[in-house]
Amino acid sequence: MLPAILLPRNQNMNRSFCAYKTSWPLRTPIRITGHVFEKIDMVVVEIGQDGHTGRGEGCGVYYTNDFADGMLEQIELVRGDILAGMTREELQSALPPGGARNALDCALWDLDARLDGRGVWDMLSISPDPVRTAFTISINSAEEMARQAAKAADYSLIKIKLDAETPVERVAAIRAARPDATLIIDANEGFSFAQLRRTADALADLGVAMIEQPLPRGGDSELEGYKSPVPLCADESCLHRGELSQALERYDMINIKLDKTGGLTEALALAAEARKAGKALMVGNMVGTSLSMAPAFAIAQLCEFADLDGPLALRSDLVNGLVYRKGMVGPPAPEFWGGPLAPRRLAASHPPETTH
Structure with missing residues (x-):
């Protein structure tokens, strides 16, 4: 497996950034030891640069009290650094493991793949097979x-x-x-x-x-x-x-x-x-x-x-x-996440459902 591909920080870059919470109801409640879930709250991050946008989503870790509102608070702590060009490598020490860093890290991977022009799969030399x-x-x-x-x-x-x-x-x-x-x-x-x-x-x-x-x-x-x-x-x-x-x-x-x-x-x-x-x-x-x-x-x-x-x-x-x-x-469509390289896709067994 190849190491992460790092892009150098550019202090003069013009980035945009937003983070927000979404809530998604479950088809049926999920019952596990000690917990019942009826909906899932998530945090979505979008980072824009040079006409491209990278997206990431964090769901948190419930048993470490890692929930959406707290994730948003953590993300706000590094907003300025993200806008100034924070890289994935720098992010690793800026926030602890958890949903907030996940959303940011995955958004940066998506953005870097689009800026690089090859796609995440090619960057990692991974074939996105079903x-x-x-x-x-x-x-x-x-x-x-x-x-x-x-x-x-x-x-x-x-x-x-x-x-x-x-x-x-x-x-x-x-x-x-x-x-x-x-x-x-x-x-x-x-x-x-x-x-x-x-x-x-x-x-x-x-x-x-x-x-x-x-x-x-x-x-x-x-x-x-x-x-x-x-x-x-x-x-x-x-x-x-x-x-x-x-x-x-x-x-x-x-x-x-x-x-x-x-x-x-x-x-x-x-x-x-x-x-x-x-x-x-x-x-x-x-x-x-x-x-x-x-x-x-x-x-x-x-x-x-x-x-x-x-x-x-x-x-x-x-x-x-x-x-x-x-x-x-x-894998998803290349425009959804990790593009631009078109991965091998399965034919859907049913029409895609509407956006939440």
């Missing part, structure tokens, strides 16, 4: 979760949200409904170590391919030395490279989310270090529109698992965003 994405099933009764799995017949990768209540029974019901599917589990910190040990063999017997974040962030030291029959993936326990060394001792895989890393720049660096350490990779999302998923799609090209179904959870998405068809997700 990838298999997970379809997420939130916590519900075993019967309802099985029904949702059966309904998602186009998706060969099913991500199952679980808590401590009857996890094996729920997975067994889903497996019966979808014997063909690859199943991955996201416990969202909902298990104890004792429960993980009790249930891991049964989950392995059901063909579960991975268990994501079984234990609480900051409470997973018992995983050191534990040989799980199902590979374990760090999500909440590894936000960025500063937390990677500990995660390497406890997990087999790292779930990279741009809102956690604070943007595509840090996400690429985290992916490179995790790979060097011999760990598998997953790319995930905090829900969001295609503007959040587009830069994450670049990370997906480096991963064993991709979970980029965020726009499918919303009642609508942005026009010309990622294309979802038969369990696959393809």
Whole structure:
């Protein structure tokens, strides 16, 4: 993987800048361990220069109290620097990892790609090929979760949200409904170590391919030395490279989310270090529109698992965003994000929905 392509700061450049909050209702509430979400608030950043505009979106990290209003406050702290020509490299030390830096970083990638005239994919020497994405099933009764799995017949990768209540029974019901599917589990910190040990063999017997974040962030030291029959993936326990060394001792895989890393720049660096350490990779999302998923799609090209179904959870998405068809997700139109190089696109299985 190539390092980030940096553009020199030009103090005489004429930039424009705006940041604002948007709110998107969900198709149905998302239930995970300890939380129910009915809408998602996001921050959008637009940076203009020389007739081009770069855009980025940040959704924040709810379990670190990283929400839209706070993101806007952080963004305002660097408004003057952005207008003066702040680069992606300079941004990394100007703001901490989180949704604010993610929105800014991804907007700068988009802008730099347009100014460079090649596109993000070409800048990174990454082919934007369609990838298999997970379809997420939130916590519900075993019967309802099985029904949702059966309904998602186009998706060969099913991500199952679980808590401590009857996890094996729920997975067994889903497996019966979808014997063909690859199943991955996201416990969202909902298990104890004792429960993980009790249930891991049964989950392995059901063909579960991975268990994501079984234990609480900051409470997973018992995983050191534990040989799980199902590979374990760090999500909440590894936000960025500063937390990677500990995660390497406890997990087999790292779930990279741009809102956690604070943007595509840090996400690429985290992916490179995790790979060097011999760990598998997953790319995930905090829900969001295609503007959040587009830069994450670049990370997906480096991963064993991709979970980029965020726009499918919303009642609508942005026009010309990622294309979802038969369990696959393809890149956005070049004018949407990361242009100007035209990527290989999937044919949409249904007309695009209207802008929110």
